[in-house]
Amino acid sequence: MRKLSAFNIATLFVGVAFLYLPIAVLVVYSFNASRLVAVWGGWSTRWYGELADDAPLLEAAFISLRVALLSASAATLLGTLAAVALVRFGRFRGRLLFSAMIYAPLVMPEVITGLSMLLLFVAISVDRGFWTVVVAHTTMAMCFVAVIVQARLVDFDMSLEEAAMDLGASPARTFMTVTLPLIVPAIAASWMLAFALSLDDLVIASFTTGPGATTLPIRIYSQVRLGVSPEMNAVCSIMVGVVGLAVIAASLLTKLSAARGAPARV
Amino acid sequence: MKRTLMKRSFMAKLVVRVPYAWLVAFFLLPFLIVLKISLSQTAIAQPPYTPVFDLAAGWHGLVSFLAGLSLDNYAFLGSDPLYVLSYLKSLEIAALSTLILLVIGYPIAYAMTRTPRKAQAISVLLVILPFWTSFLIRIYAWMNILQHDGPLNRLLLVLDLVREPPVWLSTNTAVYIGIVYSYLPFMVLPLYATLEKLDEALLEAAADLGCPRWKAFWLVTVPLSAPGVIAGVLLCFIPAVGEFVIPDLLGGSRTSMIGQTIWTEFFANKDWPTASAVAVVLVCLLVTPIVVFQHQTMRGIERD
Numbered sequence: 001m002r003k004l005s006a007f008n009i010a011t012l013f014v015g016v017a018f019l020y021l022p023i024a025v026l027v028v029y030s031f032n033a034s035r036l037v038a039v040w041g042g043w044s045t046r047w048y049g050e051l052a053d054d055a056p057l058l059e060a061a062f063i064s065l066r067v068a069l070l071s072a073s074a075a076t077l078l079g080t081l082a083a084v085a086l087v088r089f090g091r092f093r094g095r096l097l098f099s100a101m102i103y104a105p106l107v108m109p110e111v112i113t114g115l116s117m118l119l120l121f122v123a124i125s126v127d128r129g130f131w132t133v134v135v136a137h138t139t140m141a142m143c144f145v146a147v148i149v150q151a152r153l154v155d156f157d158m159s160l161e162e163a164a165m166d167l168g169a170s171p172a173r174t175f176m177t178v179t180l181p182l183i184v185p186a187i188a189a190s191w192m193l194a195f196a197l198s199l200d201d202l203v204i205a206s207f208t209t210g211p212g213a214t215t216l217p218i219r220i221y222s223q224v225r226l227g228v229s230p231e232m233n234a235v236c237s238i239m240v241g242v243v244g245l246a247v248i249a250a251s252l253l254t255k256l257s258a259a260r261g262a263p264a265r266v
Numbered sequence: 267m268k269r270t271l272m273k274r275s276f277m278a279k280l281v282v283r284v285p286y287a288w289l290v291a292f293f294l295l296p297f298l299i300v301l302k303i304s305l306s307q308t309a310i311a312q313p314p315y316t317p318v319f320d321l322a323a324g325w326h327g328l329v330s331f332l333a334g335l336s337l338d339n340y341a342f343l344g345s346d347p348l349y350v351l352s353y354l355k356s357l358e359i360a361a362l363s364t365l366i367l368l369v370i371g372y373p374i375a376y377a378m379t380r381t382p383r384k385a386q387a388i389s390v391l392l393v394i395l396p397f398w399t400s401f402l403i404r405i406y407a408w409m410n411i412l413q414h415d416g417p418l419n420r421l422l423l424v425l426d427l428v429r430e431p432p433v434w435l436s437t438n439t440a441v442y443i444g445i446v447y448s449y450l451p452f453m454v455l456p457l458y459a460t461l462e463k464l465d466e467a468l469l470e471a472a473a474d475l476g477c478p479r480w481k482a483f484w485l486v487t488v489p490l491s492a493p494g495v496i497a498g499v500l501l502c503f504i505p506a507v508g509e510f511v512i513p514d515l516l517g518g519s520r521t522s523m524i525g526q527t528i529w530t531e532f533f534a535n536k537d538w539p540t541a542s543a544v545a546v547v548l549v550c551l552l553v554t555p556i557v558v559f560q561h562q563t564m565r566g567i568e569r570d
Contacts, residue, residue, distance in 0.1 A: 109508020116296030
């Protein structure tokens with residue numbers, strides 16, 4: 001019954017083209033030898049070479065990477081705890097508020113999250129900088145982590161845990177040796193998502209950053225506002241390439257681990 | 267009797283309390299502060315608003331603090347058409363782009379479910395992949411395409427569709443393009459997830475009973491995909507209302523969406539109380555869709 005009509009094929013084709021053509025155009029233009037972005041001056045890697053001398057840009061990239069590493073790790077830890085609390089702890093006091101605080105940030109406009117974070121840091125007189133961005137990104141990303149891990153925990157076979165505990169394992173040990181290994185793929189996926197979200201964020205970082213903690217998106221944004229430039233095309237192309245490779249590697253990894261783990265699954 | 271994994275041991279309490287405390291400190295508390303500052307007045311001081319709650323002053327401090335609060339900022343928002351227009355503009359742009367997204371996203375999600383099993387995994391990956399690339403970069407890519415002598419205008423000129431290259435950047439059209447482009451995965455994926463679970467036997471039954479295919483689609487497929495439609499619509503509409511980057515880079519100076527208004531009030535005008543009041547009103551506007559969203563997601567996760 002499931003048939004692929006000509007209309008379906010056309011829709012898919014146009015949809016994929018719409019999603020990928022703009023990025024392809026960007027990458028092609030980054031190899032344009034001409035300084036005028038719209039004039040084609042032949043192929044060249046000149047703009048990539050110039051990036052290596054752009055010290056502020058490189059520094060911003062380094063700061064962004066460190067923020068992303070720290071906040072993704074903290075968010076994964078906190079988000080996983082939150083997911084376990086939501087799925088396994090039944091109805092504890094304040095559960096409604098807890099789940100509201102998990103879901104609301106997922107759709108909250110970034111401008112509001114950023115503004116409220118900044119006003120908090122001002123109210124408790126914390127100097128804004130590297131660590132305030134890490135805290136802000138951790139808070140935003142932990143909610144995404146919680147939702148992903150929660151979805152995995154819900155369709156988890158409880159009898160595995162019950163068996164471990166019947167055989168005398170303590171709850172903590174059961175969690176470490178039975179539950180955790182089985183939800184590791186979901187945790188890894190959510191870490192990657194948290195990392196990408198942090199690396200990508202402009203608005204929240206702009207509100208919560210301070211002197212000496214300019215992240216890559218803030219740097220790119222300040223350049224891009226002035227208009228299209230070949231250097232920016234090159235930076236963006238590099239980021240697209242890195243992300244593309246990472247996602248493909250990750251999906252191959254999950255496929256591998258799924259293939260290896262499949263027969264053992266109950 | 268069902269045994270839960272963790273008894274209420276010290277460790278177990280920590281599992282709830284650590285993330286709980288984190289969210290209260292960095293999500294709930296900041297909101298209360300925004301609410302408080304929205305009731306304050308601008309001051310040339312550090313922090314630039316008054317009154318400031320002074321814990322040391324004790325009960326008297328609290329009384330004078332409460333007496334200093336007022337609704338003036340909200341009255342100001344209502345009286346200045348700049349803000350009202352900005353809210354209306356944001357709601358209009360978000361609603362129309364969500365509608366466009368639904369119209370474009372539904373056929374794509376539907377076509378994805380029709381592809382063979384193996385191709386489905388690839389098509390999902392293809393839809394997700396652009397979402398992983400930076401949001402800023404994707405908007406920047408459109409700045410390239412839409413610029414005056416950019417590829418789009420050249421194509422239109424070559425095809426002889428226009429005589430003069432049209433202006434795209436700094437228009438509402440560019441904002442719509444930007445929002446539709448960036449949010450498409452958020453619309454397609456929930457739709458795909460619901461459509462994919464749809465029981466084919468229902469459509470077969472309809473066909474056996476003599477129902478034409480388009481009618482079966484309308485009477486069976488569309489109503490059953492409602493949860494996906496609701497999820498997709500909310501996932502696009504809510505963040506789109508508060509969008510900042512897209513209107514700022516692609517839109518013109520005449521169309522200030524509410525996210526830009528908050529940004530300008532805060533960074534350019536340094537008017538923290540007004541920025542806070544604008545934010546509080548925005549949250550109030552969005553609170554109903556956000557609650558519906560939370561309810562839907564929770565039900566979805568618990569059902570699966």
